[in-house]
Amino acid sequence: MTATDDHIDRLPAPALVRPTSQAERVADLLRTFVIDGELAPGVRLSEEKLSRKYQVSRNTLREAFRLLSRERLLVHRMHRGVFVAHPTGEDVRDLFNARRSLELPAVREAGQAPRALVDAVGQAVEEGEAAHAEGDWWRVGSANMHFHEALAALAQSARINEFMRQVLAETRLVFHVMAMPREFHAPYLSWNRRIHLALAAGDTEAAAEELARYLTISERQLTTAFAQMEGPEQA
Amino acid sequence: MTATDDHIDRLPAPALVRPTSQAERVADLLRTFVIDGELAPGVRLSEEKLSRKYQVSRNTLREAFRLLSRERLLVHRMHRGVFVAHPTGEDVRDLFNARRSLELPAVREAGQAPRALVDAVGQAVEEGEAAHAEGDWWRVGSANMHFHEALAALAQSARINEFMRQVLAETRLVFHVMAMPREFHAPYLSWNRRIHLALAAGDTEAAAEELARYLTISERQLTTAFAQMEGPEQA
DNA sequence: GATTGCAGTATTGTTCAACAATCCAACGAT
DNA sequence: ATCGTTGGATTGTTGAACAATACTGCAATC
Known part of the structure; x- marks a missing residue:
């Protein structure tokens, strides 16, 4: 080890060049x-x-x-x-159960998480509001995903993060199964804002309760839509 | 639809013959x-x-x-x-964070779960004790996995179940990285028994606290073992 | 008239052989 | 010691071939 190696150690290491297949x-x-x-x-x-x-x-x-x-x-x-993949109403229930398991406890334990992770939640909120201001509904949807991804990230597990990404990707598929009206995401903006406010204030229990309500309502909206869809017509 | 179709509907359907590649x-x-x-x-x-x-x-x-x-x-x-895969000490921390996120809330919400799911937890306990009686240490380990799989299953999500299986499979890999002594699993048998008892009695909070302690101790055992291993020698 | 049997066709499942790209260890030069 | 080079081994990727299966449509049957 020569003295020059010190410089190398100080490099922004994690950006390693990964060759992809x-x-x-x-x-x-x-x-x-x-x-x-x-x-x-x-x-x-x-x-x-x-x-x-x-x-x-x-x-x-x-x-x-x-x-x-x-x-x-x-x-x-x-x-x-x-x-x-073509998610069914059953899948919707399963996805939301999974999200409840991931997001609610993550929010409740937000006290353990570093401030940066809580800030990321706020950024997602702002991203959504910015997109809304521009009338970019697709980005509103993306921001909403980022918001919930940030919530799950409070659990501080790379594996949880990845699993959550998968679950959210699937959830996004659900929206493609039936074209949701553009205004569908609108009410969630203020909801996300409220959840983040409670989080930032350290009131994790309030945040969790808001989130639980959000998940319940969102799930109900989707499952009833599916019921109308899968009932009359065929699978 | 003729009348004979009724018989077909009554067949034990879910056992569908899936051709595998x-x-x-x-x-x-x-x-x-x-x-x-x-x-x-x-x-x-x-x-x-x-x-x-x-x-x-x-x-x-x-x-x-x-x-x-x-x-x-x-x-x-x-x-x-x-x-x-060759898990590191860092992976161990991540895995246990993931398990905390999955298992603890699942146990806390065990009240919502059907009795059959709680019984499955008990069965895993008995499987472990039977294996212990026979001195079959490998099966004791398997039973322990089943136990925690059954805990996660209380969340009632097929996706969570699968994710948990993956996490446990990885955890098992950790045990292969360093050959744990055979008696390593022994103390967990009584622990699992206590957790199930609390669950069956409906005292989910007590069960969760026991489980939390278990996870903390188990993680510490593994990470310290890794520290001894990764420190002196190379990765 | 609905079900069954039987083409023929299209597509996937799987294998094989070949070649390019890359890593790795050994050797030799500076 | 470090670096450049060389050769061998292994993976990455391709294209073609064939087998196995699913699907469509039509004729035969009850």
Whole structure:
């Protein structure tokens, strides 16, 4: 170890250059398509067409499919192909149960979390309000996701964070199943603001109760919409 | 719809015959190997050797690898191959934070859960005690996993259940990193028994407190062991 | 008229062989 | 000691081939 090594140790280390494989890149691409709704729920992804379009071999494409099917964004059906996941009313209930398990305790234990994590919640609130001011409804939705992601992050576990991202991505799929009206997200803006205010004030219990109400109402809205949808027509 | 269709509706439906792909079967196989410690943490899985040994093509094998790397049981390192995950002390902290987030709230809300789910917790306790009576330490460990899996299941979310399974599988890997003494699991048997008793009695808060203590102590044991291990020697 | 049986077709499941890209260890030069 | 080079081994990716399966439509049956 020479003296010059000290300089190296001081470098902003974590930005390590990670080489990525073709399969991962394709998976990233498809993931954004699914989350953004460019690939509608239930749509089948033809191996031949996709491999031709994105200039990758079928084998590489299939590796990407495996990654995304473990994330529940794609569904593999033997000899039939892979399809964009198509959540049902049952899935909605499950997703919200999962969110309750993740978000509520995270908020209740927010006292243990570093201030930076609480601030991130506030930033998401502001992002949503800014998007609302610009009338960018899609970004309002994204900001709402960031908000809840920030809530789960209070639990301080990278694994929880990743799981939460998955759950939220799936939740976003739910919105694609039935085109929600643009104004659907509007009421949540003030709600998020209230939750963050309570958090910043250290009143975690109040924040948790607000959040619980939010989740209950949001779930009810979606499940009733699904009931109307799955009842009359077929699955 | 003829009258005979009624009989079909009454069949034990959920046992649907799901055809499985080669890739999934290989993934299942490798998963058990990893969890059971037959493939030690850090070991590299040669594509050529494995494909030859299990008579599958490299491409199929790689599909299985992608599945398992999303489960964090394998780690893909570009141009180097896939390795059995090798958890660090940092991972241990993260895993236990995740478990606290999952298990504690699940126990606290156990009142909402159907009795069958609470009974499942008791069954896991008995499984552990039976295994202990037989001196089958490996099964004691498995039963302990089942116990905590049953706790998380009180949250009533299939997604939570799966996530918990993953977390526990990783936790099991931790035990393979350093061979824990056989008696390591012994004290947990009575602990699990106490937690279940409190649960069955409806005293969820007492159960949660016991569980919290358990997690704290268990985490401390593992992290100190890791500190001794990662400090002197290299990573 | 609805169900069953049977093409034919399209697509996925899987394998194989080849090549490019990269890592790694060993060697040798500075 | 450090660095550049070289060669071998392994992964990354491809394209083509074939088997296995699902789907459609039509004819045959009751």
